Amino acid sequence: MREPSSAIQQMGRSGIREIFDLANTIPDALHLEMAEPDFPTPAHIVEAAHRAAVAGVTTYTPNAGIPELREALADKIATRNGVEAAADRVVVTPGAIAALFSSFLALCDPGDQVLIPDPGWPNYAMIATMQRLDAVRYPLRFDQGFTPDPETIERLITPKTKAILLNSPSNPTGAILEGSELATLLELAADHDLWVISDEVYDEIVFDRSVAPAAAAHDPDRVVTVWSFSKTYSMTGWRVGYALAPRSLSSLLVKTQEPTTACVNGPAQMAALEAVTGPQSVVAGMVSEYRTRRDAAVGILTGAGIPHSVPSGAFYLWIDVSGTGISSADFCRRLLHSCQVAVTPGSAFGRSGEGFVRVSLASETGLLTEGIGRLATSVEAWSTADR
Ligand code: PLP
Numbered sequence: 001m002r003e004p005s006s007a008i009q010q011m012g013r014s015g016i017r018e019i020f021d022l023a024n025t026i027p028d029a030l031h032l033e034m035a036e037p038d039f040p041t042p043a044h045i046v047e048a049a050h051r052a053a054v055a056g057v058t059t060y061t062p063n064a065g066i067p068e069l070r071e072a073l074a075d076k077i078a079t080r081n082g083v084e085a086a087a088d089r090v091v092v093t094p095g096a097i098a099a100l101f102s103s104f105l106a107l108c109d110p111g112d113q114v115l116i117p118d119p120g121w122p123n124y125a126m127i128a129t130m131q132r133l134d135a136v137r138y139p140l141r142f143d144q145g146f147t148p149d150p151e152t153i154e155r156l157i158t159p160k161t162k163a164i165l166l167n168s169p170s171n172p173t174g175a176i177l178e179g180s181e182l183a184t185l186l187e188l189a190a191d192h193d194l195w196v197i198s199d200e201v202y203d204e205i206v207f208d209r210s211v212a213p214a215a216a217a218h219d220p221d222r223v224v225t226v227w228s229f230s231k232t233y234s235m236t237g238w239r240v241g242y243a244l245a246p247r248s249l250s251s252l253l254v255k256t257q258e259p260t261t262a263c264v265n266g267p268a269q270m271a272a273l274e275a276v277t278g279p280q281s282v283v284a285g286m287v288s289e290y291r292t293r294r295d296a297a298v299g300i301l302t303g304a305g306i307p308h309s310v311p312s313g314a315f316y317l318w319i320d321v322s323g324t325g326i327s328s329a330d331f332c333r334r335l336l337h338s339c340q341v342a343v344t345p346g347s348a349f350g351r352s353g354e355g356f357v358r359v360s361l362a363s364e365t366g367l368l369t370e371g372i373g374r375l376a377t378s379v380e381a382w383s384t385a386d387r
Contacts, residue, residue: 011129014122015348019332023342030371031363033342035171037234037315038362039289041271042282045233048274049267057266063257064250065092065242065264069273073242076276081203081214083225085244091253092269094261096201096228096241099253101127102260103197103224103243104163106252108133112162114197115153118350119146119318121171121199125350134160139352142320146173146309147181150188163195164188169202169212172349172358173318174311176206179213186218194222201228201241202314204283207291212313221246224253231315232283233275240264240272290315293361297372304376315361318346319375322355324382332357334382339374 003009016035023029064070070087078084093099100123108114110132116124118137128135138153140146153164166185168177177185189196198215206212216223228241245253257263264272294310297317301308307320321331328345335341335357346356359375361368 007129007132011126014126015329016122016344018348019336019342019344022333023336026336026340026342028340029336030341030367030374032359032368032371033344034360034362036236036362037231037286038364039234039286041233041235041238042275044278045235045271045275048278049238049271052267052270057270059266061263061266061269063263064088064254065090066266066269066273069269069276072273072276077214077227077244080211081200081217081225083214083216083220083244085220086247089244089247089250091243091245091250091257092264092272093241093243093253093257094239094264095230096199096226097123098239098257098261099226099228099241099243100124100197100199101130102253102256103226103245104128104131104133105256106249107195107197107224108162111160113158113160114162115156115164117148117165117167117170119172119346119353119356120165120167120350122348124165136161137350137352140170140173140175141352142307142309146170146175146318147177148185150184153185154188154192157192157194161192161194163197165197165199166215167199168215169200169206169311169313171202171314172316172344172346172353172356173309174314174316175309176212176312177215179218182213182215183218186215186222189222190219196223198223198225200225202231203227204232205287205290205315206313207287207294208312216244224249229272229275234286235271235275238268238271240268290361293363293365293368296365296369297359297361300369300372300376304380306376306379311361317359317361319357319359320355321357321379324379326382328354328357331382335375335378339378341371341374343371343375
């Protein structure tokens with residue numbers, strides 16, 4: 001038998017999945033590793049999907065998405081993200097993952113280099129591996145607020161570099177890029193004629209402002225932006241995301257959908273239409289709950305003297321456990337086995353994530369504070385015991 005694809009065989013599993021699977025074998029584990037909202041999809045959104053299915057919206061839709069949804073998204077992008085865009089530049093995809101996959105596919109040829117954040121969401125590197133791209137990681141540092149340093153990035157650029165991926169608000173650090181930081185990064189991209197893929201799936205989960213700044217506002221012809229319904233409306237399983245691309249590129253994104261996914265299913269698109277045009281108080285309610293949880297958890301960590309980032313957006317705490325001297329993967333296994341608390345090892349997000357763990361705020365406040373309390377006690381005990 002001839003060997004299956006070497007790239008796919010060698011591709012590592014996401015370290016996020018590993019701890020998730022292990023946690024599922026421990027009864028009574030507190031699940032602070034989850035990367036999805038713990039709220040149900042709001043009822044009016046579910047009802048819209050039901051109505052659509054009953055009404056027969058059950059056939060293929062255009063590859064780029066149902067026209068009314070693309071129009072509504074263009075409107076959302078203009079009013080909430082500050083980027084004026086015609087609906088023909090908006091492509092509806094099966095989740096932001098597919099939008100990211102299509103963006104890399106439409107922009108790059110095998111062997112091209114793409115710059116991705118470290119720590120960064122593991123799927124970026126997995127997509128690069130699948131598409132035979134060379135993923136070069138740019139480090140994000142605690143003392144720089146985990147925002148990308150343009151000089152560090154510039155040193156990594158070579159003639160083979162095709163695109164930079166930005167993620168703000170960030171998974172896992174919760175950092176948000178300010179407008180001036182985005183402007184500098186976009187200038188850097190322009191100087192080296194690079195594309196920018198901007199992952200903004202947490203755009204509306206922000207704590208200290210109304211919405212995160214959009215990279216495309218700075219240079220719309222250079223940026224492909226990816227958003228999602230998954231986190232904003234607690235719709236992870238519905239699989240609806242969308243991309244905004246310059247017109248020359250949006251037609252290529254659409255082209256990639258024909259032989260891969262064809263389209264997002266109709267009822268999910270109608271649910272998304274209801275989500276984006278219906279009452280937005282559901283989003284404000286979830287964000288307010290994440291803020292309460294963030295503040296409660298941060299209070300415990302600060303009290304225990306454990307270094308951590310205070311997230312400005314997304315729903316994760318990024319906690320420095322390097323004081324224990326234990327690798328982040330071992331720390332997570334040990335915390336799970338001895339304290340029944342599941343958190344994600346920072347090393348799953350790249351080499352710069354070593355020494356950190358990610359805690360999700362997608363658990364109700366009582367469980368979260370109980371879990372953070374156990375984590376804080378363990379950090380203290382293991383820091384002394386292991387020295
Ligand atoms: N981008 C980031 C940074 C994420 O954290 C996630 C999901 O965890 C995604 C993209 C994927 O979102 P979707 O469910 O829309 O595919």
